[in-house]
Amino acid sequence: MSAWAWVPLIMALIAPLVGPRIVRSLPPAAAVRLATIVAIAIAASTGLVLAIAAELTLAQVEEITHAEFTRGVARASVISLVVGGVAAVAVTVLALAAVLSVMRSAHQLLQASRQARHLGEARSGLVVVQDPTPAAFAVTGHPGRVVVSTAMLGALNCKEREVLLAHENAHLRHHHQVYIQLAALAAAANPLLKPLVAPVRTNTERWADETAAAQVGDRRLVARAVARAALASHAHAPGQPWPPVSPMLGSRSDESESEIAQRVQCLLDPPVRRSGGLTALVLATAIACTAAGGAAAVVGHAKVERIEAAATTVDDGPGR
Amino acid sequence: MVADDRRGERRRRGALEQQILSCLAVASDPMTPAEVQEALGAELAYTTVMTTLTRLYEKRALTREADGRAYRYALNGDENEAAANVTAHQMLRLLDRSDRAEVLSRFVADLQPGDEVLLSKLLQVSGEADQPAAPPRRGRRSSRKQP
Numbered sequence A: 001m002s003a004w005a006w007v008p009l010i011m012a013l014i015a016p017l018v019g020p021r022i023v024r025s026l027p028p029a030a031a032v033r034l035a036t037i038v039a040i041a042i043a044a045s046t047g048l049v050l051a052i053a054a055e056l057t058l059a060q061v062e063e064i065t066h067a068e069f070t071r072g073v074a075r076a077s078v079i080s081l082v083v084g085g086v087a088a089v090a091v092t093v094l095a096l097a098a099v100l101s102v103m104r105s106a107h108q109l110l111q112a113s114r115q116a117r118h119l120g121e122a123r124s125g126l127v128v129v130q131d132p133t134p135a136a137f138a139v140t141g142h143p144g145r146v147v148v149s150t151a152m153l154g155a156l157n158c159k160e161r162e163v164l165l166a167h168e169n170a171h172l173r174h175h176h177q178v179y180i181q182l183a184a185l186a187a188a189a190n191p192l193l194k195p196l197v198a199p200v201r202t203n204t205e206r207w208a209d210e211t212a213a214a215q216v217g218d219r220r221l222v223a224r225a226v227a228r229a230a231l232a233s234h235a236h237a238p239g240q241p242w243p244p245v246s247p248m249l250g251s252r253s254d255e256s257e258s259e260i261a262q263r264v265q266c267l268l269d270p271p272v273r274r275s276g277g278l279t280a281l282v283l284a285t286a287i288a289c290t291a292a293g294g295a296a297a298v299v300g301h302a303k304v305e306r307i308e309a310a311a312t313t314v315d316d317g318p319g320r
Numbered sequence B: 001m002v003a004d005d006r007r008g009e010r011r012r013r014g015a016l017e018q019q020i021l022s023c024l025a026v027a028s029d030p031m032t033p034a035e036v037q038e039a040l041g042a043e044l045a046y047t048t049v050m051t052t053l054t055r056l057y058e059k060r061a062l063t064r065e066a067d068g069r070a071y072r073y074a075l076n077g078d079e080n081e082a083a084a085n086v087t088a089h090q091m092l093r094l095l096d097r098s099d100r101a102e103v104l105s106r107f108v109a110d111l112q113p114g115d116e117v118l119l120s121k122l123l124q125v126s127g128e129a130d131q132p133a134a135p136p137r138r139g140r141r142s143s144r145k146q147p
Helices: A003-024 A028-066 A071-118 A150-155 A158-173 A176-189 A191-216 A219-235 A259-268 A276-319 B002-026 B033-040 B046-058 B079-094 B115-125 B135-144
Strands: A126-129 A136-139 A145-149 B062-067 B070-075 B104-106
Touching: A003 A028, A003 A191, A003 A276, A028 A071, A028 A176, A028 A191, A028 A276, A071 A136, A071 A176, A071 B079, A126 A150, A126 B002, A126 B079, A136 A158, A145 A150, A145 A158, A145 B002, A150 A219, A150 B002, A158 A176, A158 A191, A158 A219, A158 B002, A176 A191, A191 A219, A191 A259, A219 A259, A219 B115, A259 B115, B002 B033, B002 B046, B002 B070, B033 B046, B033 B070, B046 B062, B046 B070
Parallel strands: A126 A145
Antiparallel strands: A136 A145, A136 B104, B062 B070
C-alpha cells in the first residue's frame, strides 16, 4: 500500500477526537455543514483505501498461485495477505452497513412523509394537537409539517410561541434531517466516525435556535422559550425516572451539561463568531483526505495491473 | 434577488399565519382581529392581522361569527382535523423511540438530573417578569382590555 493510503485512515482516527472540539468554536450552521462534509469525505476515502487494499490482496493471491511457489515469495506475502484479508472483510461489512443505513433512512423518510400526509391539509404547515402533553416537533416531508400540542402552546407566552414556530420551521427550511442522516450514513460506513454524529445533531438544534433568534431579534427570548418548554415537558413526564435533585447535585461541572442546558447557555453567551480561517482549514483537510484516498486508489490500482501483467507473462512463459 | 424577496415575503406571511393559528388554538373564546393583534403584541398593523385572518378563513383553517361590526375567529375543528389529530397523537407517542430522531426533530429533548434547577436559575437570571399566562386567563384578559 502506498503512503497516501494512511492519510484517510489517520484522519478517521483523529477527526472524532478533535472534531467535537473544533465544532464548538464554529457557529452552529458552519459546524453542521463542515462536520457532515468531513464525515462523508473520511468515510468515502477510508472505504476507497480499504477496497483497494482488498483488491491488491486478491491480485497477490492470484500472483502466488500463478508464480512458482518459492518459500521467499510466500513469506513476503503473508503479512500483506493478512492486512489485505482484514481490509477485504472490513470493506464488505462496512459497505453492507452503509447500504443498510441508507435503506433505513429511506424507509424512515418515506414513513414520515406518509405520516405527514395523514396530518391532513395542515394550514400553513402547522398542526395543532389537542393534547395535555407539552410537545412540539417538525416532520420532514413534502411539505414538512410542524406539530405542536395545545399544552405546549399554553406553556409559552406569545413571543415564546413565535420562537418555537421559528425554530421548528428552521429545521424544515434548512433540511437539518439531511445533515443528520448523512452523518449517520458516514458513521455506518466507518464506525470510527460515530462521535461526529452527536455534534451534528446537537448543532442542528443550535442552528435552529440561532435562526429563531435572528427572526425574533432577541437571543435571550429564545433561551427563555427553550428553558420554559423544557421545564414544561419535564413537569408533564411523570412516567420517567427522575432522581430527586439534591443541592449537591445541583451544581454540576460544565462538561456534564445536558443538551438543553448547553443550548440555553449558548444563547445567553455572546454568539460564536464566524472564523474564515478555521472553516478553510477544515475544508482543506477534507479535500486533502479525499485526494489522498483517490491517490492511494490510483497507485494501488496501477500496482494491481502490474501484478496481473506479471502473472500473465508467467502464465505465457512455458508456452513459448 | 426578486425570487429571494418573494420567498422571504412568503415565509414571513407563513410565520404570521402559524402564529395566529397557535394563538387561537389556546384561546378559550373566539377572538376579534383587534384581540389577536393585541395578543401577538408585536408592532403588527391591524390591517395585516385582518388580512391574514381573512386568508386563513378562506383556507377554511378558521371559522368566524359576526359580533357587532367585527368578526370573531376560532380554529376550524372539522373532521379532517380529527383525523390529523389521531396521526399527530401517534407521532407524539413515537417520539420517545430514539430511531425516529432522524426524521422527527423535537423542540426540546429530555432533561437530565440537575437541569431543572439550572434552567429555573437561568430563567430567573434572564430576568423576565412576564410568566406565561394560563391559556383561558390570557384569552379573557385580552378581551377585557378590548376598548
